[in-house]
Amino acid sequence: MGPSMATNRFANSMSSAFRHPGVIALIVAGVTIAAMLIVDHGPWNRAKTQPAHVAMYHTTGEAAQAAGAKVLPTEPKSAIEPERPGPRTSPTVNPVTP
Numbered sequence: 001m002g003p004s005m006a007t008n009r010f011a012n013s014m015s016s017a018f019r020h021p022g023v024i025a026l027i028v029a030g031v032t033i034a035a036m037l038i039v040d041h042g043p044w045n046r047a048k049t050q051p052a053h054v055a056m057y058h059t060t061g062e063a064a065q066a067a068g069a070k071v072l073p074t075e076p077k078s079a080i081e082p083e084r085p086g087p088r089t090s091p092t093v094n095p096v097t098p
Contacts, residue, residue: 017023039045057063061071 057066064071
């Protein structure tokens with residue numbers, strides 16, 4: 001039994017193993033998992049934010065302007081809130097009855 005016969009036997013066993021549906025399914029699953037890991041954890045998928053010690057803004061308006069957002073002023077709130085219409089109700093202490 002020479003080296004060529006052992007090589008032929010190994011090649012035949014490998015070719016018959018690769019034709020088995022279970023082996024094909026394992027290969028497809030491995031390639032799929034590797035592709036998902038590359039897509040999900042690749043360098044193009046990193047957060048585009050700055051850490052707190054780099055991005056120090058005094059107000060949220062400054063931070064929004066730095067991000068490129070349009071900042072609009074809000075209308076001032078009245079000092080006195082109007083009374084709620086309708087009868088006054090007490091807050092519910094325990095809404096679930098046993």
